[in-house]
Structures are given as structure tokens and as C-alpha cells.
Amino acid sequence: MENWSLVSICVLFGLTARWAVSLNSYSGAGKPPMFGDYEAQRHWQEVTYNLPVHEWYFNTTDNNLNYWGLDYPPLTAYHSLLCAHVAKLINPDWVELHASRGHESYGHKLFMRATVLVADLLIYIPAVVLYSFYLSEGSNKKKVCTVLCILLYPGLILIDYGHFQYNSISLGLALWGVVVLGLGWDVLGSLAFVLSLNYKQMELYHSLPFFCYLLGKCFKQGLAGRGLFLLVKIAVTVLVTFALCWLPFLSDPGQILQVVHRLFPVGRGLFEDKVANTWCSLNVLIKIKTILSTDTQLYFSLTTTLLAILPSSIKLLMKPTLWQFKLALVNSSLAFFLFSFQVHEKSILLPALPVCLLLNDLPLPAIWFLQASTFSMLPLFLKDGLLVPYVVTSLAFLFFSIYLLSAFEHCSEDKLRLGPYRRLLICMPRMDLGRVTKWKFYFSITAMAGLSFMSVALAPPDQLPDLFPLLVSVFSYLHFLGLLLYFNIVQIAEPLQSVRKNQKKSN
Amino acid sequence: SVMATPRADDWSWFPALALGVSFLKCILINAYHSTDFEVHRNWLAITHSLPVSKWYHENTSEWTLDYPPLFAWFEYSLSHVAQHFDKEMLVVQNLIYTSPATILFQRLSVIVTDIVFIYAVKECCRSVREEKGSKDLLGHPFFILAALLLWNFGLLIVDHIHFQYNGFLFGILLLSVARHLQGRHLEGALLFTVLLNLKHIYLYIAPAYGIFLLRSYCFTKDNTDGSVRWSSFSPVRLVALGSIVISVGALSFGPFIAMPAVLSIWCRPRGARGFLRCLVVCALGSFMFGWHVHEKAILMAILPFSILAVESREDAGIFLMLTTTGHYSLFPLLFTAAELPIKVLLMLLFTLYSFTSLKKLFRGSLLNPLETTYLLGLVAVEILCEVVYPLSPWQHTLPFVPLLVTSVYCSLGVSYSFIRLYVSLLRQHGTDKHKQL
Numbered sequence: 036m037e038n039w040s041l042v043s044i045c046v047l048f049g050l051t052a053r054w055a056v057s058l059n060s061y062s063g064a065g066k067p068p069m070f071g072d073y074e075a076q077r078h079w080q081e082v083t084y085n086l087p088v089h090e091w092y093f094n095t096t097d098n099n100l101n102y103w104g105l106d107y108p109p110l111t112a113y114h115s116l117l118c119a120h121v122a123k124l125i126n127p128d129w130v131e132l133h134a135s136r137g138h139e140s141y142g143h144k145l146f147m148r149a150t151v152l153v154a155d156l157l158i159y160i161p162a163v164v165l166y167s168f169y170l171s172e173g174s175n176k177k178k179v180c181t182v183l184c185i186l187l188y189p190g191l192i193l194i195d196y197g198h199f200q201y202n203s204i205s206l207g208l209a210l211w212g213v214v215v216l217g218l219g220w221d222v223l224g225s226l227a228f229v230l231s232l233n234y235k236q237m238e239l240y241h242s243l244p245f246f247c248y249l250l251g252k253c254f255k256q257g258l259a260g261r262g263l264f265l266l267v268k269i270a271v272t273v274l275v276t277f278a279l280c281w282l283p284f285l286s287d288p289g290q291i292l293q294v295v296h297r298l299f300p301v302g303r304g305l306f307e308d309k310v311a312n313t314w315c316s317l318n319v320l321i322k323i324k325t326i327l328s329t330d331t332q333l334y335f336s337l338t339t340t341l342l343a344i345l346p347s348s349i350k351l352l353m354k355p356t357l358w359q360f361k362l363a364l365v366n367s368s369l370a371f372f373l374f375s376f377q378v379h380e381k382s383i384l385l386p387a388l389p390v391c392l393l394l395n396d397l398p399l400p401a402i403w404f405l406q407a408s409t410f411s412m413l414p415l416f417l418k419d420g421l422l423v424p425y426v427v428t429s430l431a432f433l434f435f436s437i438y439l440l441s442a443f444e445h446c447s448e449d450k451l452r453l454g455p456y457r458r459l460l461i462c463m464p465r466m467d468l469g470r471v472t473k474w475k476f477y478f479s480i481t482a483m484a485g486l487s488f489m490s491v492a493l494a495p496p497d498q499l500p501d502l503f504p505l506l507v508s509v510f511s512y513l514h515f516l517g518l519l520l521y522f523n524i525v526q527i528a529e530p531l532q533s534v535r536k537n538q539k540k541s542n
Numbered sequence: 543s544v545m546a547t548p549r550a551d552d553w554s555w556f557p558a559l560a561l562g563v564s565f566l567k568c569i570l571i572n573a574y575h576s577t578d579f580e581v582h583r584n585w586l587a588i589t590h591s592l593p594v595s596k597w598y599h600e601n602t603s604e605w606t607l608d609y610p611p612l613f614a615w616f617e618y619s620l621s622h623v624a625q626h627f628d629k630e631m632l633v634v635q636n637l638i639y640t641s642p643a644t645i646l647f648q649r650l651s652v653i654v655t656d657i658v659f660i661y662a663v664k665e666c667c668r669s670v671r672e673e674k675g676s677k678d679l680l681g682h683p684f685f686i687l688a689a690l691l692l693w694n695f696g697l698l699i700v701d702h703i704h705f706q707y708n709g710f711l712f713g714i715l716l717l718s719v720a721r722h723l724q725g726r727h728l729e730g731a732l733l734f735t736v737l738l739n740l741k742h743i744y745l746y747i748a749p750a751y752g753i754f755l756l757r758s759y760c761f762t763k764d765n766t767d768g769s770v771r772w773s774s775f776s777p778v779r780l781v782a783l784g785s786i787v788i789s790v791g792a793l794s795f796g797p798f799i800a801m802p803a804v805l806s807i808w809c810r811p812r813g814a815r816g817f818l819r820c821l822v823v824c825a826l827g828s829f830m831f832g833w834h835v836h837e838k839a840i841l842m843a844i845l846p847f848s849i850l851a852v853e854s855r856e857d858a859g860i861f862l863m864l865t866t867t868g869h870y871s872l873f874p875l876l877f878t879a880a881e882l883p884i885k886v887l888l889m890l891l892f893t894l895y896s897f898t899s900l901k902k903l904f905r906g907s908l909l910n911p912l913e914t915t916y917l918l919g920l921v922a923v924e925i926l927c928e929v930v931y932p933l934s935p936w937q938h939t940l941p942f943v944p945l946l947v948t949s950v951y952c953s954l955g956v957s958y959s960f961i962r963l964y965v966s967l968l969r970q971h972g973t974d975k976h977k978q979l
Contacts, residue, residue: 036680040898047891048566054883055569145879152883423571423646431565438558 041179042164049186053155056428057148057196060420067137071419073147073199074137075103076115077129083112084119085132088283092294097132106297109280110234114204118150151195151203159207160186162214170217170357171395180439185391187435189409189428194381197421202381205235206388212245213364213392217357221249225269229276236298240371240385244363247348251355303377305332309504310380311411311511312373313339319509336376343370343519347526354531358396362526364389369519373512380415380508383408383515397451397525398442403476404518406433410483411511413490414504422491433480446473452525479514486510555679556667556688560660563692564653567702571649574878579648579705580638581605582617587634589614590621602634612739620651652701658713663691665720666849683852686899690848691716695869695892696841699885704875708838711741712845719821719846722814727759743839746828747821754817756780812970815850819967822847826864826960837875840868840956851900858900859908860962863917866893867955870920874945882928916955923951 063071082091082098082105091112094100105112122129129135129143167181195202208231216224228245232238249269256262284290305324306315314336317323327335347366351359369386372378387408393401409429416425436442446469448457453468460466490503499505584603592600597614598607607614621632628643630636667684679685701709718733734751737744763774826843829835844865851861869889876885901908909917927944931937 036898036902040894044891044895047887047894051566051884051887051891052569054887055566055573058572058880141880424569427565427568427571431562431569434558434561434565 038168038175038179041176042168042182045179045183045186046160046164049160049183050152050156052187052428052431053192053196054148054152056192056421056424057151059197059424061144061147061197061199062419064420065139069102070137071199076199076201077138077143077147078103078136079105079112079115080119080122081130081132081135083116084123084130089287089290092290092297100297102136104297106300108233108236108294108298109284110230111201114154114201114234121150122146147199148196151199151201154201155195155203155207159203159210162207162210166210166214166217166392167395170214171392173395177395177440181395184394184432184436184440187428187432188387188391188405189425189432190384190387190405190412192428193409193416193421193424194384194412197424198381198415198419200381202235202384205231205238206384207231208234209238209241210388213360213389216245216248216360221252221265222268222272225249226272226276229273230280233277233280237382237385240368240375240382241364241389243344243348244351244360244367247351247363248355248360251352254352255355300377301333302329304329305336305376306378308380309414309501309508310378311383311508311515312375312378313512313516314374316509316512319505333376336374340371340374343374347523350527354529359526359529361389361392362522365393365522366519366526369515369522373515373519380412383411394436394440398436398440398445399451399472399476400518400521402433402436402440402442403479404514405436406480406483407511407514407518410487411507411515413487413507417490426487443473446470452528455524455528482510553664555685556664559688559692560663563698564656567649567653567656567698570698570702570884571646573703573884574876574881575645575703575705576875577605579640579645582648582705582707583631583639583644584634584637585614585617586621586624587632587636589618590625590632591634600634603637610739610742612736613741616740623647623651648705649702652705652707652709655707656701656709656713659697659709659716660692660713662713662716662720663688666691666716666723669720669723670849671853680899681902683903686903687848687852689899690851690896691845693892693895694841694845694848695888696838696844696872698888699872699876700838700841703881703884706838708841711737711744712841714740715744715842716845719818719849722754722817723849725814727755731755731759744842746832746839747824747842750817750821750824754820758813758817815853816970818846818850819963819970822850823960823963823967826956826963830957830960837871840871844868852903855904855908856966858904859913860959860966862896862900862908863913863955863962864959865896866917866920867952867959869893870924871948871952871956873924874948886924919951923947 061071061073063069063074086095086097090098092105094104098104119130125146126142129138129146163185164182167178167185171178171181173181191202191206194200208227212224212228212231215227225245228238228241232242250266253262253266253269256265258266278285281291281294284294306312306318309315314323314332323332344367347363347370351363365386368389372382372386387405390401390404390408394405406429409425409432413425416422445451448454448468451469451472453472456468460468486503486507490507493503495502580603584605585607588597588600588607600606624647625632627647628641630641631639631644631647633639667688670684670687672682672684697709697712700706714733714737718730718737721727721730721733731751734744734748738748760776760780761771761774762776762779763771822843825839825846829839829843832839844861847857847861847864850857852858869892873885873889876882927948931944936943
């Protein structure tokens with residue numbers, strides 16, 4: 036069968052899965068007075084439609100910032116405005132100033148879910164298809180399988196179509212950036228990424244790899260000539276795009292400061308709730324949140340984050356290839372997730388996107404990470420009433436990706452690039468590290484299934500009401516830490532000069 | 543790798559297809575369900591809570607038991623599992639009881655009993671004629687048949703959204719057909735009898751079974767030209783058959799129309815495939831002319847016809863017409879706005895797959911321009927009925943117009959397919975007669 040029909044079938048299947056998940060509940064459904072992220076998005080449509088631009092980010096009588104105040108960059112606000120115009124055409128009650136607060140209805144839910152689907156279809160899905168066909172390796176059948184597996188990643192489906200968010204826009208734009216850079220159009224690639232950054236400030240997790248990759252390319256082309264020209268072109272593109280996105284706010288420096296203040300709430304502390312990163316896990320043993328002052332916490336987290344991303348960034352700067360770029364995206368965003376300030380569990384989607392791009396090259400570690408990332412958000416899904424979709428999408432993803440990408444066949448030491456581990460474990464020469472990895476994977480998935488079952492079926496003991504979310508979070512943290520080490524080793528261990536051209540291609 | 547040319551015994555792709563569609567069914571657990579959901583919950587309650595003598599008398603709910611006794615026993619055995627999910631659903635007085643556990647149980651029961659259907663599909667695929675020459679997996683007839691049956695659009699939306707147990711029932715029907723294709727006629731007859739006792743609607747195709755079994759099983763040898771050799775009649779076989787098959791007599795109008803078709807398998811049976819063709823014609827005939835027919839009955843023709851569609855070019859063309867039109871006629875079953883994207887996406891998925899795979903298999907276009915135009919017209923009908931008309935002023939005064947338009951438009955396609963199928967069957971009969979002369 037021709038490629039286009041196979042790809043269309045995969046996309047249709049992916050869309051069906053997404054819409055089927057969206058038939059379930061959303062964040063904060065039926066929970067006044069604050070509700071959840073769904074109400075937040077609806078509220079932003081109300082605010083952007085009814086109030087003038089200079090009031091969007093400010094605390095006024097009409098705009099109470101304590102009730103889901105805008106805390107994403109301007110592109111989110113413009114997107115909400117666009118949706119609000121459509122909403123007004125269908126049913127003005129949905130965006131009525133003040134009166135529409137907490138509005139929930141069958142028709143409104145349909146509308147909101149539809150906006151997510153449209154955004155996904157226009158931005159994220161085409162990027163996935165283009166990536167698989169132009170930038171991944173293997174036969175045509177393998178590329179189609181890659182499209183399907185990336186589209187079936189449960190984390191993104193459950194958050195965007197279940198909990199309710201628009202991650203497909205920011206991640207989609209970032210993916211467009213990767214695809215376009217991979218095709219060699221550096222200026223357009225940086226444009227796409229700047230747009231992504233202006234949709235959600237969390238994309239800063241991806242910014243360092245983009246920066247190092249482009250700077251590295253400029254260096255390679257020689258800073259005296261073409262390299263400098265490229266650098267200038269990119270810099271101008273970035274500045275102009277920023278200016279265009281922030282145009283309504285540029286007239287008043289106070290505006291810019293207020294927006295930045297909303298985007299980076301440094302007063303909120305090292306972490307909130309349970310999240311699978313270092314600080315929350317460390318807090319179990321040492322109560323760092325109370326021992327250190329907020330400022331010290333900030334500097335501590337900043338330092339560790341920078342240290343964690345340094346090796347990867349330097350390697351990328353020295354060798355700006357697509358493969359290094361993908362690995363650096365993983366390493367940078369994962370390091371930010373593990374060590375940064377005020378990280379939410381949904382931010383795991385930021386490393387998850389570049390790991391999806393590694394599904395073709397390193398199937399087993401990628402599948403492992405993606406499943407762990409979905410599992411780490413289990414407490415959130417349980418709160419939102421998304422247990423059945425979580426179970427079904429996780430099982431489907433595991434099954435399809437392991438089967439279609441032949442994950443267990445690409446499990447040799449060589450394919451998994453476990454060379455450095457072999458050198459480390461020189462005292463145990465008999466061990467087949469590939470087999471060990473496979474067994475660790477089985478054990479891990481079983482443990483995740485067991486913990487999921489316990490979180491649902493058992494009631495926690497009275498002295499430890501947060502036992503299960505904590506276990507989930509610490510278990511996921513250990514996985515993320517181990518995989519951060521692994522992906523860093525894979526990236527750093529690669530020789531600077533490709534000795535044999537076919538070495539990288541023998542995946 | 544999984545996509546390379548498989549060895550003859552490498553069927554690893556089959557569980558993958560089956561598991562894939564099962565996941566899809568699971569994700570539809572929380573979709574809209576029709577009153578049929580309450581019908582079956584009520585039957586679970588009746589069979590569990592009341593003694594057998596009261597089963598067909600109980601009428602607290604308007605949905606009284608109106609399937610044969612074997613189905614009642616089926617519900618009874620399900621109810622034993624149901625009590626572990628939510629005991630309240632088994633109380634007869636709890637009308638329209640839809641706790642999350644009830645929904646989960648009922649939906650899972652349909653998904654799990656579909657294992658009969660999956661097994662039957664596997665048996666049918668084994669009976670499909672193999673094509674020589676190495677082809678990649680996706681081009682093999684048995685793969686295409688498996689996909690067309692396991693992922694059938696009509697079955698998905700009727701069973702797993704609207705809510706019914708057709709997968710289980712059609713599994714038994716297809717298994718019976720497979721047994722006949724494999725020459726195991728007694729098993730096929732047994733399975734069909736079981737089916738008749740589960741849902742009486744299958745009486746429509748009983749004549750095809752009866753005449754075929756009488757002719758091909760009870761008469762052990764044919765003459766050289768294929769006509770009846772009366773001397774080879776086997777009373778033993780007739781008794782064996784008679785003790786299994788209960789009734790061949792028609793109880794409704796359809797089979798009378800199918801008489802010539804049924805006659806053809808008496809005169810020149812042409813083996814099990816001739817029987818299958820006759821079965822499809824009977825099913826479609828009863829759909830066309832039967833009493834109190836539900837739109838879901840189109841599946842009785844579409845599913846068995848899939849087997850013929852992957853073996854003959856002409857059948858593939860008729861199949862595409864019948865299936866696309868028949869499946870579209872099921873659209874009014876799901877009238878909720880939230881399910882609209884699902885039915886459109888699944889319809890596109892199945893239609894796209896059936897067209898591209900059959901076109902590739904038979905190398906070339908299977909439909910003439912007129913047929914293609916008609917099918918494209920379905921898109922216009924859909925837009926008209928679900929988008930344009932609801933926004934027009936007549937929506938309140940004449941709300942049934944979209945249903946009317948859908949029914950009339952689809953009836954053209956279905957009738958056309960019926961006539962072509964009938965003609966192809968008679969033409970085969972005619973060719974045999976011609977050969978004799």
C-alpha cells in the first residue's frame with residue numbers, strides 16, 4: 036500500500052484515540068469554586084475577549100489575578116482571543132464577562148475539546164509526519180510505524196485531551212523547529228522555536244540546545260565569513276519575532292515587567308505538590324524546603340541545573356549534528372525538569388517530545404522513558420477521573436511500540452550503545468548487558484502496573500495519606516535520573532569525528 | 543522484522559490486529575450508549591434474580607426478553623460475573639441503572655465475548671485461497687480479510703458504542719461458514735443451530751443452510767456435470783442433519799425472494815463458496831424485503847461477503863459499494879454531537895483502508911465513474927444532514943427530513959448491490975448450464 040494511505044490511516048487512528056479520550060472528564064470538572072485548568076482556559080478566553088490588551092496581565096477590578104490569572108506568554112493570550120471569537124459566534128454565554136465563571140455544559144465541553152483537536156491537527160500532527168518521513172531512518176514501513184507510535188504517546192493525549200491543555204501547540208511548534216533545522220533552514224527553524232517559546236515559557240527547557248546547535252553551526256561555517264552572516268540573520272529573526280509577539284506590550288516598560296513577573300513566579304517556592312524531581316524526592320529525607328531560605332533554594336537549583344546541562348551543551352556546540360541535537364534536547368529538558376525551580380509534573384512532556392524522536396533509533400530506552408513519564412502523572416490522572424484512558428492508552432502504547440519497532444530485537448549491547456557501561460563494569464565481564472536491560476525493563480513495567488493498581492484499589496494508611504503519590508513520584512524520579520545518565524553517556528561518548536559513516540546508520 | 547514476507551506459519555500479525563482493535567474498543571467505554579444498554583442490563587437482572595419460569599413473563603421494564611432461550615442462558619452466565627462488579631445492576635427494579643461499574647462490566651463483556659469473533663476470523667482467513675508468489679504482508683488476501691473483518695466499522699459502532707452483542711453472534715456465524723469452507727459440515731450445521739437459538743433473526747439465512755446441507759451433504763456424489771445423482775442419497779446423513787437442524791422452513795418474506803438463489807445451489811452447488819454467495823444474497827434479500835428489519839441487519843450481509851471480496855475482482859467492486867453505503871446508513875444510530883467525530887473518523891479509516899487494500903490486491907480501479915460519483919455523494923448527504931439542515935429553519939417543522947434523505951439515498955446503493963449480486967449468482971448458474979450443452 037502506498038505511503039500516503041498508510042500514514043492517513045495512522046493519523047485517523049491517532050485522532051480517533053484522541054477524541055475518544057476527550058469524551059472523559061477534564062481537570063476540575065464539577066469542582067467549584069476554583070475548578071481546574073479547563074476553567075482557566077475558558078477564563079482566559081473571557082478575559083482576552085472582554086478586556087483591553089493592557090489589562091490582560093494586571094490585577095484590576097475586572098480582572099482578578101488570583102482567579103486563574105494569565106501566566107503564559109502573549110501567544111497563548113492571542114490564541115485564547117481567537118477561540119473566544121469563535122465561542123462568541125456559537126454561544127455568547129460562554130465568554131460573558133464575570134457571568135460565565137465556572138460555566139460547564141455539554142456544548143461548551145464539545146467546543147473546548149474541538150479547539151484542542153483543531154490545534155493538534157494543524158500544528159503537531161503534520162510536524163510528526165514530516166519528521167518521520169524526512170528526518171528518521173529506515174524503510175517506509177518503519178517510518179509509518181514511527182508516526183503511529185509517536186502519535187500514540189499517552190502522556191500528551193491524556194494531558195491535552197483529558198486534563199485539558201494546549202501542549203500540542205507549543206510542542207508542535209518546537210517540533211517544527213527541529214524538523215526545519217534538520218532540513219537545513221536555520222532561520223525558519225529559529226523562527227518556529229521563538230514562536231513556541233512565546234506560547235509557553237517552559238519551552239526555555241529546550242532553548243539551550245537550539246542556541247548551542249545554531250551557534251555551533253555558525254562556528255563550523257567560520258565566524259569570519261558565512262558563519263557571522265548566519266549568526267546575524269538568526270539574531271535579527273529572533274529579535275523581530277519577539278518584538279512582533281510582544282508588540283502590544285512594547286509601548287510601556289511596566290507592561291513588559293508585569294508580564295515577565297507573571298511568567299516567572301519566583302516567590303512560589305522550590306516545588307508544589309508531588310513532582311518526580313530531585314527536590315521533591317530529596318524533601319522526603321531532608322526537609323530542604325524549610326531548612327533553606329527561598330533565595331538559597333533558587334541559587335542552589337540554578338547551579339545544579341547549569342552543571343547538569345553543561346556537558347551536553349558543550350558537546351553539541353562542538354558537534355552540531357541532528358543526532359547530537361536530538362540527544363541534547365532530551366538531556367537539557369530532562370535536567371531542567373529534575374533540578375529546576377517550581378517544576379510541575381506536566382513539564383515531563385518537555386523531555387518526552389525529543390525522546391519520541393528517539394523511538395526509531397533507541398526503541399527500548401525511549402519506550403521505557405515514555406511509559407515512566409506517563410506513569411509519573413498517575414496521581415494527576417486519578418484526580419481528573421482518567422483511570423480507564425490511562426490504562427488503555429498505556430497498554431496500547433507499550434504493545435504497539437514494542438511490536439512495531441521490534442524493541443526487543445534491538446536490544447544488544449551494541450544497539451543500545453552500552454559500551455561505556457561495559458567499560459565501567461569491567462569487573463563483571465560475563466554479563467550480557469542487553470539481557471540485563473531487558474529484564475530491568477520487565478521488572479520496571481511490572482512495578483509500575485503494581486503501583487498503579489495499589490493507588491486505585493488500596494486506601495493509604497492514616498499516618499501517610501500521601502503514600503501512593505509519593506511512591507509514584509520517587510519511583511519515577513529514579514527512572515528519570517537513570518535515563519538522564521544514560522542519554523548523557525550516549526551523547527558524550529559519541530566520537531567528535533564520525534570514523535565510519537555507516538556506524539551511525541546501523542540502528 | 544514484522545513487515546518482512548512472513549513464513550506460512552507466521553501469524554504474529556494476527557494477534558496484533560486483534561489486540562489493536564480491542565484497545566480501540568476499550569477507549570470507547572465511556573462513549574454514548576443507547577437504550578440497548580438498559581435492555582441488556584434488564585435481561586441480566588431478570589435471568590439472575592428470577593426463576594426460569596418467570597423469565598419470559600417479567601415486564602417491570604418495557605424491554606422484555608425477546609431473544610431465544612439460549613441467549614437468556616448466555617445473559618444468566620454473564621450475570622454471575624456481573625455480581626462482582628456491582629450487585630445493584632441485577633435488581634430488576636433498578637431501571638436505567640448506570641453506575642460506572644455497570645458501564646465498565648457491560649462494555650467489557652462485549653469486548654471479551656468478541657473473542658469468539660476473533661477466533662472465527664482466524665478460521666476464515668485460513669480458508670482463504672492463498673496466492674502464490676512472495677508478497678509483502680499487507681498485500682496478502684488473508685491479511686486484508688482479517689483487517690476488513692476485525693476492524694469492520696459497522697460492528698465497531700453498533701457493538702461498542704450503540705451497544706449490542708453482535709460480535710459474539712457473528713463470530714458463531716462466521717465460524718459456521720468457515721467450517722463449511724473447510725468441509726466440516728456437521729460442525730457448521732451445529733454452530734448454525736446454536737446461532738438460531740441465540741437470535742432468531744438468523745432464520746433469514748436458514749434456507750441457504752438447509753438446501754445446501756441437504757444437497758451437498760446428504761447426496762454424497764454428483765454427476766460429472768454437477769447435477770444431482772439421486773442414487774447417492776444417504777439416509778444416515780439426512781438423519782444426522784435432521785437431528786441437528788431444527789427448522790428450514792421460512793417464517794418471513796425474505797426467503798421467498800431468495801428462492802431462485804436457493805434453487806441454484808440445489809441444481810449446481812459449486813461447493814461451499816456457492817453456499818456463501820447464496821447466504822449473502824439471502825441475508826441481503828431479507829434486509830431488502832423483510833418484516834420489521836433493523837438497519838443493523840445490513841451487517842449480516844456485509845460480514846460474510848468480506849470473504850468473497852478478497853477472492854474475486856467483481857465481488858470486491860460490489861463489496862465496496864455495499865459496504866460504504868451500508869455503513870453510512872448506520873450513521874443515524876449515533877446521533878449525539880460528541881460521537882460525531884468518532885463515527886466520521888472510523889468511517890474514513892475503514893473506507894480508506896478497504897478501497898486502497900482491495901485496489902492494490904486486484905491491481906486497478908474496481909468501480910466505474912458512476913459508482914464513484916454516487917459514493918462521493920455520500921459526503922454531500924452527510925454535510926447536508928448534519929451541518930446544513932440543522933441550521934436551517936425547517937429543522938423544527940420537518941425534523942425527519944435528514945433521516946429520510948439518508949435512508950432513500952442509501953437504499954439506492956444497497957438495492958444496486960443486491961441486484962448485481964443476484965445477477966452474478968444467476969450468471970454463474972447460467973454458465974454451468976451453458977457448459978453442459
